Amino acid sequence: MSAKKILLGEKDIPTAWYNIVADMQNKPLPPLNPQTKEPLKPEDLEPIFAKELIHQELSQERWIEIPEEVRELYKIWRPTPLVRATGLEKALDTPAHIYFKNESVSPVGSHKLNSALPQAFYNKKQGIKRLTTETGAGQWGAALSFACSVFGLGLEVYMVKVSYNQKPYRRIMMQTWGAGVISSPSTLTEAGRKILAKDPNNSGSLGIAISEAVEKAAADPDARYTLGSVLNHVILHQTIIGLESEKQMEIAGEYPDIVIGCFGGGSNFSGIAFPFLRHKLAAGKDIRIIAAEPASCPKLSRGKFEYDYGDTVGLTPLLPMYTLGHDFQPADIHAGGLRYHGAGTIVSQLHKDGYVEPVDIPQLESFEAGQLFANSEGIIPAPESTHAIAVAIKEALKAKEEGKQKNILFSLSGHGLIDMASYDQYLSGNMKNYQLTDEEIAKTVDSLEKIIK
Numbered sequence: 001m002s003a004k005k006i007l008l009g010e011k012d013i014p015t016a017w018y019n020i021v022a023d024m025q026n027k028p029l030p031p032l033n034p035q036t037k038e039p040l041k042p043e044d045l046e047p048i049f050a051k052e053l054i055h056q057e058l059s060q061e062r063w064i065e066i067p068e069e070v071r072e073l074y075k076i077w078r079p080t081p082l083v084r085a086t087g088l089e090k091a092l093d094t095p096a097h098i099y100f101k102n103e104s105v106s107p108v109g110s111h112k113l114n115s116a117l118p119q120a121f122y123n124k125k126q127g128i129k130r131l132t133t134e135t136g137a138g139q140w141g142a143a144l145s146f147a148c149s150v151f152g153l154g155l156e157v158y159m160v161k162v163s164y165n166q167k168p169y170r171r172i173m174m175q176t177w178g179a180g181v182i183s184s185p186s187t188l189t190e191a192g193r194k195i196l197a198k199d200p201n202n203s204g205s206l207g208i209a210i211s212e213a214v215e216k217a218a219a220d221p222d223a224r225y226t227l228g229s230v231l232n233h234v235i236l237h238q239t240i241i242g243l244e245s246e247k248q249m250e251i252a253g254e255y256p257d258i259v260i261g262c263f264g265g266g267s268n269f270s271g272i273a274f275p276f277l278r279h280k281l282a283a284g285k286d287i288r289i290i291a292a293e294p295a296s297c298p299k300l301s302r303g304k305f306e307y308d309y310g311d312t313v314g315l316t317p318l319l320p321m322y323t324l325g326h327d328f329q330p331a332d333i334h335a336g337g338l339r340y341h342g343a344g345t346i347v348s349q350l351h352k353d354g355y356v357e358p359v360d361i362p363q364l365e366s367f368e369a370g371q372l373f374a375n376s377e378g379i380i381p382a383p384e385s386t387h388a389i390a391v392a393i394k395e396a397l398k399a400k401e402e403g404k405q406k407n408i409l410f411s412l413s414g415h416g417l418i419d420m421a422s423y424d425q426y427l428s429g430n431m432k433n434y435q436l437t438d439e440e441i442a443k444t445v446d447s448l449e450k451i452i453k
């Protein structure tokens with residue numbers, strides 16, 4: 001009988017995060033100062049981010065040590081299990097071996113805590129008193145709330161209004177951990193007031209909430225801003241997922257042919273994929289890396305590679321990325337998360353160089369995959385994670401058709417126990433696919449300033 005779960009001990013928690021930039025032939029283009037359009041200087045970022053995080057953001061060192069305090073806190077739930085999805089394999093009757101890295105076992109229910117803890121740690125170490133951030137469905141806000149409570153930092157979370165009103169449970173989690181949660185757009189910031197003056201019923205977006213949180217942090221010398229995805233330092237922290245998986249696959253005696261992650265801004269995808277992609281970059285290993293996007297927000301497969309802002313108002317540095325444009329908002333009927341308009345700069349460069357395969361998943365297919373997974377493995381996956389499951393299923397069925405044994409590894413980025421309203425919508429038959437047209441994408445992409453020659 002082969003093992004169902006491959007477990008590591010606390011002593012196996014990695015001692016360093018992996019920075020893939022060190023192994024990239026084409027380094028990512030530099031971020032630009034939004035005023036001067038010149039490459040950003042580290043000092044430009046100091047009012048907004050902790051110094052150590054800026055250092056990591058721009059670093060080209062291959063390995064960056066994980067502070068002892070952070071490794072100690074990782075022990076609360078890490079190392080996470082690597083699970084052989086034998087139930088799913090059986091349901092699909094596939095010769096493929098399917099493995100998933102179960103990041104849903106964290107206290108907040110997702111991978112986000114992997115970066116929330118180090119971000120809070122470095123800010124605390126620098127003497128910062130308060131953090132600000134944004135959150136969509138509340139996963140990042142919840143993770144940072146717990147991290148700030150551990151380190152005794154204050155926290156203000158700008159939560160996208162539609163989620164604030166429709167998804168109260170993560171707001172209550174954040175408040176339980178002591179954070180202040182504000183519905184965005186709000187009247188507390190210039191950015192929020194500007195949006196509300198134009199459109200009093202604006203239901204909010206991640207881009208708007210980022211503008212508000214950045215503005216608040218920049219105005220307070222004792223406060224800094226934090227982001228839960230997209231940026232290089234966030235992706236760096238998430239490589240702990242792939243580094244543990246690497247050891248666990250070795251114990252299983254197998255090597256993945258395909259590594260899959262769902263894709264919002266790219267942190268859990270990069271986290272599981274980069275330590276394996278390293279073998280391809282450094283040793284020519286044959287491996288496919290697939291990013292599972294929602295068809296309603298397909299930045300990698302249908303976006304444009306160009307400099308764009310991380311927020312709606314244009315306060316953040318200009319980042320070179322695959323983007324749908326900073327004004328892009330996915331259709332309201334989209335229930336599966338992963339709503340951010342752009343992809344992190346490292347993944348964007350890797351995609352441009354042909355190392356990443358994006359796949360778009362319509363939402364009915366993603367929830368169908370989620371339900372099959374729930375019934376075969378017991379875990380109800382986060383709506384975001386169902387996109388990765390849908391791709392794993394596609395690849396497992398392809399392996400069956402071709403009569404080939406393939407090893408498939410995906411990141412189960414979170415559980416869906418606080419997202420049951422989306423499942424309700426799916427189960428009641430009220431969910432529809434959304435056909436995003438080229439014209440809609442052009443509306444927000446064509447207005448981007450052309451900076452990349």
Ligand SMILES: *Cc1c(COP(=O)(O)O)cnc(C)c1O
Pocket residue numbers: 110111112139140228229230262263264265266267268269338382384385413414415
């Ligand atoms: C936030 C989130 C994502 C998307 O963010 P990435 O940075 O792309 O990983 C995916 N899954 C879950 C469960 C999340 O909370």
